[in-house]
Amino acid sequence: MEKIFEQALLYDFYGELLTEHQKNIYEAVVFDDMSLSEIASEQGISRQGVHDLVKRCDKILLGYEEKLHLVEKFTDAKKKIGGIVELLDSASENSENVSEKLESIKILSKELLEDW
Numbered sequence: 001m002e003k004i005f006e007q008a009l010l011y012d013f014y015g016e017l018l019t020e021h022q023k024n025i026y027e028a029v030v031f032d033d034m035s036l037s038e039i040a041s042e043q044g045i046s047r048q049g050v051h052d053l054v055k056r057c058d059k060i061l062l063g064y065e066e067k068l069h070l071v072e073k074f075t076d077a078k079k080k081i082g083g084i085v086e087l088l089d090s091a092s093e094n095s096e097n098v099s100e101k102l103e104s105i106k107i108l109s110k111e112l113l114e115d116w
Contacts, residue, residue: 010061026057
């Protein structure tokens with residue numbers, strides 16, 4: 001399940017950089033959960049050809065991530081925003097240490113701005 005989530009996330013960020021043929025086959029495998037044999041029959045290519053193309057797409061998408069780090073930045077930003085929300089929730093529930101919580105929010109916010 002984790003691999004499919006990673007593939008979907010990489011595709012969301014970099015999928016438009018694949019060819020139309022690559023996108024069609026990759027989407028069929030990752031999103032439509034079609035078997036390699038089904039796709040091969042539908043596309044008129046061999047099962048091995050589908051397998052190789054999916055592996056090549058994985059490599060291409062990972063290559064973009066290694067160079068651009070957009071998924072990494074996105075997941076890091078989500079974690080920081082989640083931390084900010086938690087701090088705000090705890091500050092509204094409990095008025096103790098509000099200044100410390102505000103300082104933590106300020107630090108997380110600055111980190112987010114610096115990352116982008």
